[in-house]
Amino acid sequence: MLQRPTASPARTALAGAIAMAAAMGFGRFVFTPILPGMVAGVPLSASQAGWIAAANFAGYLAGAILASFGWGAGRERRIGLLALLVSSLALAAMGVTDDVSLLALVRFVAGLASAFAMIFVTAVVSGQAQASGDRTVMPIHFGGVGMGIALSSLIVYLLATLDGGGARAWRADWLACAAVTLAMLAAVARLLPAPVANTAVSPPEPSIAWTRPLSLLTLSYGLFGFGYVITATFIVTMARMGDAGPAIEFLTWFVTGLTAAVSILAWAPQARRAGLRSTYPLALVLQTVGVLASIALPASLAPLVGGALLGATFMVVTAHGLQIGQMIAPESSRRVLAAMTAAFGVGQIVGPLVGGWAADLTGSFALASLLGAGALALATLAVLSVRDSLP
Incomplete structure (x- = not known):
C-alpha cells in the first residue's frame, strides 16, 4: 500500500x-x-x-x-x-x-x-x-x-x-x-x-522469453549504445580539431544539452500519435543523420547540427527502447530492463575504444563517426525488421 x-x-x-x-x-x-x-x-x-x-x-x-x-x-x-x-x-x-x-x-x-x-x-x-x-x-x-x-x-x-x-x-x-x-x-x-x-512484495519474475522481436530490439539497443557514444564523447574535440573556434565548441555541447532537456516533452505528441514502435526508429534515423552531419558539413556547422540532433534523440531512444522491451515481455519487465541496459552498456564501453583507436589510426574522427553511423543504421534496420510485431 x-x-x-x-x-x-x-x-x-x-x-x-x-x-x-x-x-x-x-x-x-x-x-x-x-x-x-x-x-x-x-x-x-x-x-x-x-x-x-x-x-x-x-x-x-x-x-x-x-x-x-x-x-x-x-x-x-x-x-x-x-x-x-x-x-x-x-x-x-x-x-x-x-x-x-x-x-x-x-x-x-x-x-x-x-x-x-x-x-x-x-x-x-x-x-x-x-x-x-x-x-x-x-x-x-x-x-x-x-x-x-x-x-x-x-x-x-x-x-x-x-x-x-x-x-x-x-x-x-x-x-x-x-x-x-x-x-x-x-x-x-x-x-x-x-x-x-511500498509494502508490497514483488514476486519473482520468470526467465525472459527471448522472442525474435525482443532479441532484435536488444541488439538494436546495444548498437545504439555504440553508435551514439562516439559522437557524445568526441564531438567537442572534433570541433577543436576542425578549428571551429571557442564559440562553436561551447555552443556545440550547450545546444546538445538544451535539445536534450526538452526532448522527452517534444517527442511526446509523436509517440502518442504514431506509437513507440514508430518513434524509436525515427529517432534513430535522425541520430544517424546527426552523426553523418558532424563530419559532412562545414566546420562551422557540423558540430552544431550533430550536437543538436544528438541531444534531440539520445534520451528519447534510451527511454523508448526500454519501454518497448518491457511491453514485449511484461511478465519479466525487470529482467528485460537489466538485459537491455547491459547490451547498451557494452556498446557504450566499446564505442570510445573503437572511436579513439580509429582517430589515432587515421588522424581524424571521420572513420570513427562513420562506424558510429553504421551501427545506428544497423540498429534501425534491426528494429524495423520486426516493427509489425512490436507493441
Whole structure:
C-alpha cells in the first residue's frame, strides 16, 4: 500500500532535475567539453581519451547492475545523496592528476556514482510522481540531464575566456564543476523528499522469453549504445580539431544539452500519435543523420547540427527502447530492463575504444563517426525488421 506523497510535485521535480544535472549532466557527460583541453594539456592521444571514457561507462554499467539487486530498498534517498557526493569528489579528483591510469580509475568511480544517483534518486522521484498522479514530474526530472550538459559547457567556456585557455586550464574546469555539483547536492538534500513506502512484495519474475522481436530490439539497443557514444564523447574535440573556434565548441555541447532537456516533452505528441514502435526508429534515423552531419558539413556547422540532433534523440531512444522491451515481455519487465541496459552498456564501453583507436589510426574522427553511423543504421534496420510485431 502506497503512502501519501510528502512533497509537492513541483518540489520533487525540481529536486530530481537538479540531481540529474549533477550526476549525469556534470558527473557523466562533462568529460566531453573538457576533453579538448586535456588532449592538449595532459597530453592525451585519442586512444587514451577513449580508454578514460570507456572506464566511466564501465563504471556506470557496474553501478546499474549492482543497484538492481534490491539492497537499497527503503534507503534510496540516503544512497542517492551519498552517490551525488562521491560524484562531486570524483570530479575534483580529475583535476589533480594527469596519470592516465588514475584518470581512468577516477572516471570508473564516477560512473558507479552516477549510476547509483540516477537509479536511486529516480526511484524516489518516480514513487512520488506515481503517488501524486502528476505526469509532468518525470519529464522535468530527466530534463535535468540536458540542463546539466548545457550548464557544464557554459562553465568550461567562461573559464577558458577568463584565463585564456592555458595548458592547465582543464584542471580548473574539473574543480569548478566539482564545486558547482556540491552546491547542487546541498539543494537536492533540502528539496528531495523521503521515498514513498511500498509494502508490497514483488514476486519473482520468470526467465525472459527471448522472442525474435525482443532479441532484435536488444541488439538494436546495444548498437545504439555504440553508435551514439562516439559522437557524445568526441564531438567537442572534433570541433577543436576542425578549428571551429571557442564559440562553436561551447555552443556545440550547450545546444546538445538544451535539445536534450526538452526532448522527452517534444517527442511526446509523436509517440502518442504514431506509437513507440514508430518513434524509436525515427529517432534513430535522425541520430544517424546527426552523426553523418558532424563530419559532412562545414566546420562551422557540423558540430552544431550533430550536437543538436544528438541531444534531440539520445534520451528519447534510451527511454523508448526500454519501454518497448518491457511491453514485449511484461511478465519479466525487470529482467528485460537489466538485459537491455547491459547490451547498451557494452556498446557504450566499446564505442570510445573503437572511436579513439580509429582517430589515432587515421588522424581524424571521420572513420570513427562513420562506424558510429553504421551501427545506428544497423540498429534501425534491426528494429524495423520486426516493427509489425512490436507493441
